Amino acid sequence: MMNVVRDPDQTRNRLIAAAFDEIYENGFQGMRIEEILKRTGLKKGALYHHFASKLDIGYAVMDEFIADMIEDTWIKPIAEYDDPIEGISKVVLNIAQSDGEYDYIKKGCPLNNLAQEMSSLDEGFRQRIFNLLQLWILAFDQSLQRGKENGFVDKDVDTTSASTFIVAILEGCTSLLKASQDETTLQACWIGLESYLTSLRPATVKSNSLTQ
Amino acid sequence: MMNVVRDPDQTRNRLIAAAFDEIYENGFQGMRIEEILKRTGLKKGALYHHFASKLDIGYAVMDEFIADMIEDTWIKPIAEYDDPIEGISKVVLNIAQSDGEYDYIKKGCPLNNLAQEMSSLDEGFRQRIFNLLQLWILAFDQSLQRGKENGFVDKDVDTTSASTFIVAILEGCTSLLKASQDETTLQACWIGLESYLTSLRPATVKSNSLTQ
Amino acid sequence: MMNVVRDPDQTRNRLIAAAFDEIYENGFQGMRIEEILKRTGLKKGALYHHFASKLDIGYAVMDEFIADMIEDTWIKPIAEYDDPIEGISKVVLNIAQSDGEYDYIKKGCPLNNLAQEMSSLDEGFRQRIFNLLQLWILAFDQSLQRGKENGFVDKDVDTTSASTFIVAILEGCTSLLKASQDETTLQACWIGLESYLTSLRPATVKSNSLTQ
Amino acid sequence: MMNVVRDPDQTRNRLIAAAFDEIYENGFQGMRIEEILKRTGLKKGALYHHFASKLDIGYAVMDEFIADMIEDTWIKPIAEYDDPIEGISKVVLNIAQSDGEYDYIKKGCPLNNLAQEMSSLDEGFRQRIFNLLQLWILAFDQSLQRGKENGFVDKDVDTTSASTFIVAILEGCTSLLKASQDETTLQACWIGLESYLTSLRPATVKSNSLTQ
């Protein structure tokens, strides 16, 4: 047989990627190992060589896939803006409009989906979810702090608290959108987010800085 | 067994209640029919007499249990306040503090949990979730409209949009809290909500009306 | 409620008729009591008032429905012919061509179907099947005997043996046709039957008496 | 357990053989997977590894077991005779007398049983049954053709049609015998078959060539 060269790392990553897809579509409980094997073309032996159990795959998806996703989708892009409010708005817009890899509007935010499903079922998942949420919040926090220094954000804003709340808003909005699937809801979420972000502006500059 | 009397309606309700508990703990996919039978003391035949399938049970839980829950937890209590902002705040506080039947902070909002898990998996679920969300939003909407008329809310506020966003905030916060389980996050969510609600006050009266 | 007048006999017969349909379509093992109830609009209580068990329904179908069917389909029609060979041929042709109530070619002969399925599984069924087969054979036998007396059939023919074999041919042909569903097979069966029947003619008259 | 050696092919064959036995006794609908496991000593997982579903097992029994049975029981033995009429008679006698593996008289012909039960219920089964019947008929056909060339069979005989009819006779007789279980019926069937076969002899040689 002219088999593909054995590359353990790549095999592992293919399994994780397939597992992510399955989880994103059906939830962790709905994810089927057989389906992962079908998608990767690998066999059970290979999978159980790399992972000890189904739960272990789930943890790996969190640690090695979703973590990177958060990094690429939120943390890095946000860091490129001097004005945090502009940054968050632009990044959110980007995600909402991109018909890209992950359809946040139809299938929700992968992290949020897992947070809902697994937080109260498994402490290992909860910990990982919590850590990623903290990273996400921290990114907003640092951005807001820089914004403060540069005069884009009011000096009195509690950046940690605000960052946490922004994440809550984003999760809540994706949640609502996933269930409602209509334009009106999308608009309401966008307007609400904008309104909240604007309220973080310095008292004198308070004006809608981002009209779509 | 004490329960020898035949009361189909009560039996059905007991099944639905047990199913709700199971779903609230493990999600719909994680709900085990065997467990429902164990909790109710009924047998497969009885359950299958009342419901055609697992999915059918899920729908009944939405239609006959969670709908009432939304009514009792949100719609009726909110309607009793003249000031919507006070109303929403008080009701939220109540829910957060009550160690009551449903632990929103540890196990999340039942409707939100199902919205996350099932919206993209089953259209029948999505429809039901959407309908309940609309009821919930409508209750806020009507409350805000009365608030406008009574001067508690700014005349320029788009009440429908604001109501939708408030629901998004509430879902996002329960979602975050379920995963983080800490006091800091709770505070951040509360402050954020308060801040947003206050921004709906009439321009001249804009001051934090509800300090905890 | 303007309920239908209660007529136990009619109810019983409706149940039997529905049971026959179910058995004819799915076999006795494949017959579902729920389906009988659906077809008759009756409920379980009614059915189990008239019959002790599923098996009991099956027996009733044999005794009260299929017995009549054999009588109406074979015994009476055959008796009307003086020439048994003409009689059998005509009756067979009639059945094969009628798009009537029972589609012998697509769904087989009801008696034969049950004979195959149940003979070796339940002695009560086997007995009933055997009795009906004997009735059927007897009808041919009597017809052949009259044919002998009238010169339509060779004097040396063992009428009982021939009758039995004719039934075997008829069952075998319906069986083959049910599985093959094609015209060629139908023709082969018809030619074979004709050929055999003709061989029963008196030695001097031996010529194909029935050309289609 | 003795059987620790892993031999997938043998395991598969053991499953098919056990399934055949179950089907032969109770029909396909009456076949119990649990019973197959009990007979083979295997577990659900093993069975489900080899077959996708109950239907899949049924198909495998047709394709890999009954097909061979037809080959061994009819096709090969018939091919060894120069005189087809002698061949068919001898083979039939053999089967009827052998108290062998398959009791055609008590439990019927496996193929015929399935033809009756499944032809109108499942198209996949019908196709497979049809194919095997065609093979069987073809074997008779070729034998009769050789018989023609060698002068054992009348030149005017339509061999295909006759072969089909012979199969019909054989199926009809086993069907009758299964239900009647008596010697008289057996005799009648035998005489009838002999009579028909003899009618295929060349006009001049027409005499009962096989007296028992």
Place this chain on the structure above:
DNA sequence: ACCGACGGGACTTCCCGTTGCT
């Protein structure tokens, strides 16, 4: 005579994980 809630159990499906092997 008829209704329907329920008992009770069996059956197929289906999946996770282990283990011998290459």
Place this chain on the structure above:
DNA sequence: AGCAACGGGAAGTCCCGTCGGT
């Protein structure tokens, strides 16, 4: 590093029959 046979068990479906009622 990867393969595939198999163990083992539980879930959901589905159905026959009983029994208290009207």
